Amino acid sequence: MSLVETDTAADEQAGRSWLTRIMGARLFLTTVVGFVVALLVATIALPHDPYIRYQLLRNTLHARAVWVYERIHFDPTPIDVVIVGPSRSASGVDAPMLSKILSDRLGRKINVVNFSFSQRGEDLSYAIVKETFKAKQPKLVIDAVIEQQERGGHPAFRDLADVGDILGAPIVFNKSYLANLARLPFRQLQLAFDTAFASAVGFSRNFDSSAYIGSDLPRRHFPWREPDAAVPRRDLPAAYLEKDIEAASRAYASSLTKPILPAFLRANEFAVARHSYETIRTLVDRHGAKLILLYQPYYKGPAEPFDARYYDHVGPILNPAGVVKDDAANYEDVAHFSDQGARKLTEWLGQQLVPYLSSGK
Amino acid sequence: MLFNSVEFIFLFLPAVLGGFYLLRRFGFVSAAFIFLILMSLVFYSVWSPRYALLLCASLVINYFIGRLIEKAVNGEASYSRNIPLVVGVTGNLLVLFYFKYTNFFLDNLNIALGTHLTWHRVLLPLGISFFTFQKIAYLIDMARGEIQGRGFWRYTLFVLFFPQLIAGPIVHFKEISPQFDRHAPGRFPAANITIGLAIFAIGLFKKTVIADTAAIFATPIYDSAHHGELIYVWQGWLAGLVYTIQLYFDFSGYSDMAIGLARMFNVKLPLNFHSPLKSLSIIDYWRRWHMTLQRFIVSYIYQPIAIPMNRYAAEKDLGRSGRFVVATAIPSLTSFILIGIWHGAGWTFAIFGLMHGIYIVVNEMWREINRKRRRKLKKETPGQLRVAYWLLMLFCVLCANIMFRAEAVTDAFAIYRGMFGFNGFGSDLYGPGAIPLGAVLTIVIGFGIILLFPNTQQIMRRYGPALDSASWIPVSLVPRSMSWRPSVLWAGATALTLYLGIIFVMRGQSEFIYFNF
Numbered sequence: 001m002s003l004v005e006t007d008t009a010a011d012e013q014a015g016r017s018w019l020t021r022i023m024g025a026r027l028f029l030t031t032v033v034g035f036v037v038a039l040l041v042a043t044i045a046l047p048h049d050p051y052i053r054y055q056l057l058r059n060t061l062h063a064r065a066v067w068v069y070e071r072i073h074f075d076p077t078p079i080d081v082v083i084v085g086p087s088r089s090a091s092g093v094d095a096p097m098l099s100k101i102l103s104d105r106l107g108r109k110i111n112v113v114n115f116s117f118s119q120r121g122e123d124l125s126y127a128i129v130k131e132t133f134k135a136k137q138p139k140l141v142i143d144a145v146i147e148q149q150e151r152g153g154h155p156a157f158r159d160l161a162d163v164g165d166i167l168g169a170p171i172v173f174n175k176s177y178l179a180n181l182a183r184l185p186f187r188q189l190q191l192a193f194d195t196a197f198a199s200a201v202g203f204s205r206n207f208d209s210s211a212y213i214g215s216d217l218p219r220r221h222f223p224w225r226e227p228d229a230a231v232p233r234r235d236l237p238a239a240y241l242e243k244d245i246e247a248a249s250r251a252y253a254s255s256l257t258k259p260i261l262p263a264f265l266r267a268n269e270f271a272v273a274r275h276s277y278e279t280i281r282t283l284v285d286r287h288g289a290k291l292i293l294l295y296q297p298y299y300k301g302p303a304e305p306f307d308a309r310y311y312d313h314v315g316p317i318l319n320p321a322g323v324v325k326d327d328a329a330n331y332e333d334v335a336h337f338s339d340q341g342a343r344k345l346t347e348w349l350g351q352q353l354v355p356y357l358s359s360g361k
Numbered sequence: 362m363l364f365n366s367v368e369f370i371f372l373f374l375p376a377v378l379g380g381f382y383l384l385r386r387f388g389f390v391s392a393a394f395i396f397l398i399l400m401s402l403v404f405y406s407v408w409s410p411r412y413a414l415l416l417c418a419s420l421v422i423n424y425f426i427g428r429l430i431e432k433a434v435n436g437e438a439s440y441s442r443n444i445p446l447v448v449g450v451t452g453n454l455l456v457l458f459y460f461k462y463t464n465f466f467l468d469n470l471n472i473a474l475g476t477h478l479t480w481h482r483v484l485l486p487l488g489i490s491f492f493t494f495q496k497i498a499y500l501i502d503m504a505r506g507e508i509q510g511r512g513f514w515r516y517t518l519f520v521l522f523f524p525q526l527i528a529g530p531i532v533h534f535k536e537i538s539p540q541f542d543r544h545a546p547g548r549f550p551a552a553n554i555t556i557g558l559a560i561f562a563i564g565l566f567k568k569t570v571i572a573d574t575a576a577i578f579a580t581p582i583y584d585s586a587h588h589g590e591l592i593y594v595w596q597g598w599l600a601g602l603v604y605t606i607q608l609y610f611d612f613s614g615y616s617d618m619a620i621g622l623a624r625m626f627n628v629k630l631p632l633n634f635h636s637p638l639k640s641l642s643i644i645d646y647w648r649r650w651h652m653t654l655q656r657f658i659v660s661y662i663y664q665p666i667a668i669p670m671n672r673y674a675a676e677k678d679l680g681r682s683g684r685f686v687v688a689t690a691i692p693s694l695t696s697f698i699l700i701g702i703w704h705g706a707g708w709t710f711a712i713f714g715l716m717h718g719i720y721i722v723v724n725e726m727w728r729e730i731n732r733k734r735r736r737k738l739k740k741e742t743p744g745q746l747r748v749a750y751w752l753l754m755l756f757c758v759l760c761a762n763i764m765f766r767a768e769a770v771t772d773a774f775a776i777y778r779g780m781f782g783f784n785g786f787g788s789d790l791y792g793p794g795a796i797p798l799g800a801v802l803t804i805v806i807g808f809g810i811i812l813l814f815p816n817t818q819q820i821m822r823r824y825g826p827a828l829d830s831a832s833w834i835p836v837s838l839v840p841r842s843m844s845w846r847p848s849v850l851w852a853g854a855t856a857l858t859l860y861l862g863i864i865f866v867m868r869g870q871s872e873f874i875y876f877n878f
Contacts, residue, residue: 016848020848022847025549025847031856032852033856035857039857040863200798
């Protein structure tokens with residue numbers, strides 16, 4: 001039906017161009033919806049500088065994103081070993097120390113970077129590994145795993161991932177998919193704007209080597225949790241701390257939701273994580289590198305991940321549970337490692353990695 | 362649920378429209394109404410299922426009180442209509458007082474008397490100020506004999522109809538219930554959805570693109586004032602200007618969305634805004650700002666005070682000044698203080714109301730003084746004077762809005778001190794402490810749209826967008842004003858507006874300012 005209410009005369013239609021000619025309501029609605037969809041698609045396709053994309057997180061818990069990008073793309077120092085994972089691996093593995101151990105053992109320089117991010121979600125690990133392979137050729141990718149895979153994605157995935165990876169993420173059993181998809185047009189528009197007017201909005205498209213913080217960053221360079229997080233701190237008396245960590249460990253264990261769906265649907269329940277492991281595996285294989293999984297237990301946590309068998313076809317799993325998990329002094333809270341714990345873990349990891357980096361293995 | 366949310370735009374609204382029109386298409390007209398009521402409850406319950414029960418209880422009680430009043434009005438009862446009316450109005454006000462003002466009242470009582478009375482922090486039910494006023498108006502109109510009850514379901518839909526449930530426009534039963542006649546809602550679905558969508562798109566754009574952008578620049582200044590930081594000249598003025606833009610586009614955007622959504626069901630809501638920031642006086646500003654609240658205040662508060670006061674002034678022969686004080690100043694000040702307090706339980710709101718009350722009284726006095734002179738001149742106000750009037754109106758509104766936005770009265774005074782240069786200019790024109798370019802752009806674009814473009818009802822004027830739009834459309838209509846039509850050109854403009862509105866939802870949703878009232 002026509003919408004014309006006040007100007008019904010057919011002669012008024014005559015002489016109008018196709019742009020101003022009055023159309024029926026259904027056609028109008030269809031045209032509007034078509035335009036909106038076309039605009040959304042065009043927005044998603046807008047180009048931008050990925051360096052700006054990483055800079056967008058500079059004032060957040062994920063501020064390390066800027067350094068990660070600069071280390072990959074602007075720092076000529078090679079990357080031999082890249083570590084990805086959640087805050088546990090950020091706190092647990094000291095990259096410069098591991099680099100030194102491996103270099104000493106192997107008699108050649110081994111450059112290790114720890115690109116772990118706070119919060120959990122395997123999809124971000126995939127995005128970082130993918131970004132790393134764009135400019136570097138690591139021989140070894142170490143992907144940290146914890147007692148149970150995440151059911152959802154990482155909160156920063158939608159900010160850092162490429163458009164194709166956001167669109168191509170699992171749809172079913174992925175509670176973040178629609179939210180990530182919905183935010184994508186705004187992200188792309190903002191990135192295109194920030195790229196076009198970078199200096200005016202406080203970003204930089206050019207790498208400033210004088211402001212670069214370096215190739216080898218110790219584990220404490222970036223925080224791995226919000227500074228005001230209500231968790232026991234290392235500066236509390238040891239006895240108090242141990243008691244507190246014990247309680248926190250029990251509380252954490254009881255808060256874990258073990259797999260809900262039967263085994264044959266497990267791949268769906270952890271769809272995002274498993275899709276990410278598969279894509280990391282494929283990526284690593286394509287670049288002729290090796291993928292190793294590193295278990296990061298919480299204090300008095302399980303001796304191995306709940307779904308350890310799943311990892312068999314992803315890659316070998318290194319398990320330091322016997323080295324760290326039963327001593328409270330190795331932890332600064334229920335899951336993050338103290339300086340002592342990180343030292344132990346890094347030394348142990350150094351021994352384990354030597355065979356993987358020796359030629360021929 | 363927020364109108365400016367992905368789940369509302371892409372899930373709730375299509376589901377409600379689809380369900381409603383499907384039921385109608387297959388002849389289940391009553392079921393379509395009940396479906397609309399149920400979905401309105403879902404809309405409210407997403408925020409708090411517990412308070413949805415409160416809403417339902419209040420709805421049922423008011424319905425039966427209305428029935429008692431109706432019986433008395435029709436002479437079918439032995440009691441006076443005033444008994445159920447007083448019970449109903451008092452009950453509604455007590456509920457409003459409990460939820461909105463208990464903590465404020467006790468806090469101030471403790472300060473005044475040095476007592477330590479405590480009460481748990483009461484969570485304000487969403488939209489309580491709006492639906493309480495709506496029900497009070499229903500009861501009073503019933504007692505005045507202006508309306509007749511038209512059945513429980515129609516009354517329920519009048520109260521719960523989701524486009525206007527949470528933040529108005531405050532509608533009257535007499536203007537809405539005829540539109541709920543059995544076959545009216547849902548007629549001409551494609552045409553009404555088209556018009557409604559165009560109005561909704563404009564509202565969404567106002568909210569997410571302009572108001573939320575303005576908030577990015579306004580909020581830090583008010584936070585700074587609250588934390589005791591010095592406010593400099595440019596920050597003070599920015600606080601007033603940017604927040605005025607935020608408040609106007611936020612609430613008028615919400616009202617447009619409500620009007621557009623209702624129109625998708627072939628229901629026309631009354632106008633709530635008509636370019637108030639184009640006004641040349643505060644009196645005119647209040648005629649065009651939150652018009653349905655004004656209507657309520659004038660009908661149920663101002664007139665009941667002013668009419669007997671006028672009579673009293675005439676009887677006592679108080680003279681010109683005395684009559685002005687008794688019949689104009691006192692009712693105006695009372696009404697505006699009540700408007701202020703209606704907005705929230707805080708001294709900032711009371712002072713906001715008082716400021717506007719004083720503005721109105723001064724404006725009325727000016728009119729009174731100049732009445733003879735204006736009659737003598739018999740011509741339009743000259744251009745320079747119009748600019749001066751507009752600047753004065755804007756300055757008054759800015760100052761009041763600063764009080765309205767500030768978290769405490771002292772914060773507002775800190776900003777006033779900054780505005781008037783007591784803390785210096787305090788910024789370089791360039792560098793890290795410079796005036797944010799984005800804020801300046803927001804002000805320029807915001808006031809550019811306000812002053813140079815037609816408002817929503819003027820753009821949609823061919824299609825009677827709101828109940829009383831026809832009489833307002835010629836007011837402040839810009840020359841060569843654009844007018845929406847269902848053409849390819851306007852399809853592109855509507856799509857672009859909707860697209861920008863949707864895309865900026867993804868920046869991060871924020872509540873509408875008036876959801877807090």
